[in-house]
């Protein structure tokens with residue numbers, strides 16, 4: 001029942017977009033009992049969605065992939081702390097594949113005509129050829145398979161950045177294709193938190209001669225703080241993400257987030 005009202009509420013809030021959400025929630029679902037928790041969750045969700053909408057308006061190079069119930073379902077599973085490693089990897093991989101495919105859609109293309117078996121001409125496009133991936137070790141490596149599955153034989157470079165809290169970022173290791181400056185670069189890291197790791201990684205790519213507009217940063221979740229930091233500093237890079245988060249906690253971890261992505265994906269957590 002509450003969910004039904006919630007759907008109507010979400011639709012109305014988005015249709016009108018000007019409704020003061022909390023007040024509206026109070027009117028639709030009277031407070032009291034379990035509804036109190038439901039309202040808070042709804043308000044939190046709407047705030048995130050409205051914030052996401054605002055961020056995309058502020059930064060035209062930020063792309064949040066269109067949400068569907070399948071995508072919400074995948075997020076629900078990978079964010080659930082009780083999800084098994086096997087399921088976490090399976091659903092993270094599904095989401096990553098979607099983000100990668102979406103990201104590739106932002107690459108330039110050339111027009112191409114082909115002759116179909118019926119003898120007709122099909123006016124299509126040719127894929128952008130000069131590409132490479134760069135994964136931020138370690139979590140970014142989880143995105144390499146999806147990129148390889150979409151781009152046959154793609155070169156993939158690596159960057160290792162040591163992270164401590166909200167600062168202390170330090171570049172430890174890098175191995176990049178020698179001709180990276182002539183390529184479009186798909187930067188891979190599932191989490192954008194404070195943005196400090198991304199700033200380090202992007203700065204290195206720029207130092208190697210990659211034009212800012214040739215960088216596409218692909219991630220699963222982005223905290224608004226990280227989006228502000230990256231988009232303000234590098235206004236020409238594109239960010240493709242699947243969800244915008246509420247923010248960061250006192251430890252500079254993304255919330256609601258999904259915990260330590262690398263540990264959960266590679267099975268190095270304690271469980």
Ligand SMILES: O=P(O)(O)OC[C@H]1O[C@H](OP(=O)(O)OP(=O)(O)O)[C@H](O)[C@@H]1O
Pocket residue numbers: 136137138139140163189190191192193194195196197198226252260261262263
């Ligand atoms: O935006 P930031 O605040 O810099 O945080 C994001 C970084 O944190 C995570 O890596 P983590 O340091 O947890 O290492 P891991 O990939 O080895 O798990 C993530 O994969 C990013 O690289």
